[in-house]
Amino acid sequence: xxxxxxxxxxxxxxxxxxxxxxxxxxxxxxxxxxxxxxxxxxxxxxxxxxxxxxxxxxxxxxxxxxxxxxxxxxxxxxxxxxxxxxxxxxxxxxxxxxxxxxxxxxxxxxxxxxxxxxxxxxxxxxxxxxxxxxxxxxxxxxxxxxxxxxxxxxxxxxxxxxxxxxxxxxxxxxxxxxxxxxxxxxxxxxxxxxxxxxxxxxxxxxxxxxxxxxxxxxxxxxxxxxxxxxxxxx
Numbered sequence: 001x002x003x004x005x006x007x008x009x010x011x012x013x014x015x016x017x018x019x020x021x022x023x024x025x026x027x028x029x030x031x032x033x034x035x036x037x038x039x040x041x042x043x044x045x046x047x048x049x050x051x052x053x054x055x056x057x058x059x060x061x062x063x064x065x066x067x068x069x070x071x072x073x074x075x076x077x078x079x080x081x082x083x084x085x086x087x088x089x090x091x092x093x094x095x096x097x098x099x100x101x102x103x104x105x106x107x108x109x110x111x112x113x114x115x116x117x118x119x120x121x122x123x124x125x126x127x128x129x130x131x132x133x134x135x136x137x138x139x140x141x142x143x144x145x146x147x148x149x150x151x152x153x154x155x156x157x158x159x160x161x162x163x164x165x166x167x168x169x170x171x172x173x174x175x176x177x178x179x180x181x182x183x184x185x186x187x188x189x190x191x192x193x194x195x196x197x198x199x200x201x202x203x204x205x206x207x208x209x210x211x212x213x214x215x216x217x218x219x220x221x222x223x224x225x226x227x228x229x230x231x232x233x234x
Contacts, residue, residue: 002046002047002048002049002099002101003047003048003049003050003051003098003099003101003103003104004042004047004049004050004051004103004104004105004106005050005051005052005053005091005094005098005103005104005105005106006025006035006038006050006051006052006053006105006106006107006108007053007087007090007105007106007107007108007109007163008023008024008025008035008052008053008054008061008108009053009054009055009056009058009080009084009085009090010023010024010055010056010084010108010109011055011056011084014220014221015027015219015220015221015222015225018222018225019056021057022057022060023054023056023057023058023060023061024108024109024219025061025108025109026060026061026064027219027225029111029219029225029228029229029232030228030229030232030233033064033065034108034109034111034219035052035065035108036065036071037111038106038108039065039068039071039073039075040071041115041116042071042073042104042106042116043071043072043073044116044117045104045115045116045117046117047073047104047116048072048073048074049073049074049076049099050068050073050074050075050076051075051076051077051078051094051097051098052065052075052076052077052078052108053077053078053079053080053085053090053093053094054077054078054079054080055079055080055081055082055083055084055085056084058077058079061077062075062077076097078090078093078094078097080093080189081189083191084191085184085189085190085191085192086184086191086192086193086194087193087194087195088172088175088179088192088193088194088195088196088197089184089189089190089191089192091105091167091172091194092172092175092189092190093189095169095172098169100169102121102122102123102166102167102168102169103166103167103169104116104119104164104165104166105163105164105165105166105167106163106164107162107163107164109163109218109219109220110162110163110164110216110217110218110219111215111216111217111219111228112130112132112162112164112212112214112215112216112217113214113215113216114130114162114164114212114214114216116164119164119165119166119210120166120208121166123166123167123168123208124149124208125168125201125205125206125207125208126167126168126170126171126201126206126207127165127166127167127168127171127198127201127206127207127208128165128166128207128208128209128210129143129151129161129162129164129165129198129207129208129209129210130161130162130164130165130209130210130212131143131145131151131159131160131161131162131209131210131211131212132159132160132161132162132211132212132216133159133160133213133216134158134159134160135160135218137218137220138160138218140158141157141158141159141160142158142159142160142161143158143159143161143198143202143209144156144157144158144159145159145209145210145211149208149209149210150202150205150207150208150209151198151202151207151208151209152202153198153199153202153203159209159211162212162216163218164212171197171198171201172197174197174200175190175192175197177200178196178197178199178200179192179193179196179197180196182196215231
């Protein structure tokens with residue numbers, strides 16, 4: 001995988017007041033912005049080109065990260081407008097900046113010690129999701145991982161999608177049918193979640209997954225940010 005997409009357009013509402021003046025992915029954790037941890041890991045995994053989607057306080061990203069050369073990366077920014085386009089709309093908006101090959105996707109508001117290079121460069125189907133144990137704030141999880149490594153939107157036990165995965169752009173081909181009349185789908189540019197597309201692909205056996213048993217944090221609240229800071233400072 002030579003290309004990657006980082007979701008960084010969220011409003012960070014649960015992180016307020018910290019995100020009133022700073023986008024969540026740019027909040028410092030153990031001496032550097034949260035998103036910088038991802039950029040370091042992407043570079044170490046052999047990624048050369050990164051698209052960062054932006055909306056809330058978008059101008060701060062190029063000011064803080066520049067063109068990516070300090071990490072040996074080339075960074076491009078996909079501005080979504082003043083309102084985020086959700087995960088599906090954000091990925092669709094970024095596709096023109098991404099190449100034809102599968103690309104690695106990372107949520108800008110998580111922290112994880114996974115080795116990105118261990119993820120498959122070519123998913124067996126349309127996507128490969130890194131799954132983790134269910135945190136206290138999300139005890140029911142998201143999807144079931146079977147013994148053959150395929151993900152399902154039914155059954156138990158469920159794991160939580162880490163926000164990290166490898167995607168083929170073809171996953172977006174049928175997005176209108178998958179999201180139906182969801183609010184925002186008819187907007188220009190369209191706003192919709194990625195989950196309905198994943199559910200459709202799962203129903204056709206075209207989404208794989210693998211478990212991550214290391215450290216992972218959804219940095220969604222000031223308390224979780226402080227806990228991560230404490231853990232990394234050790």
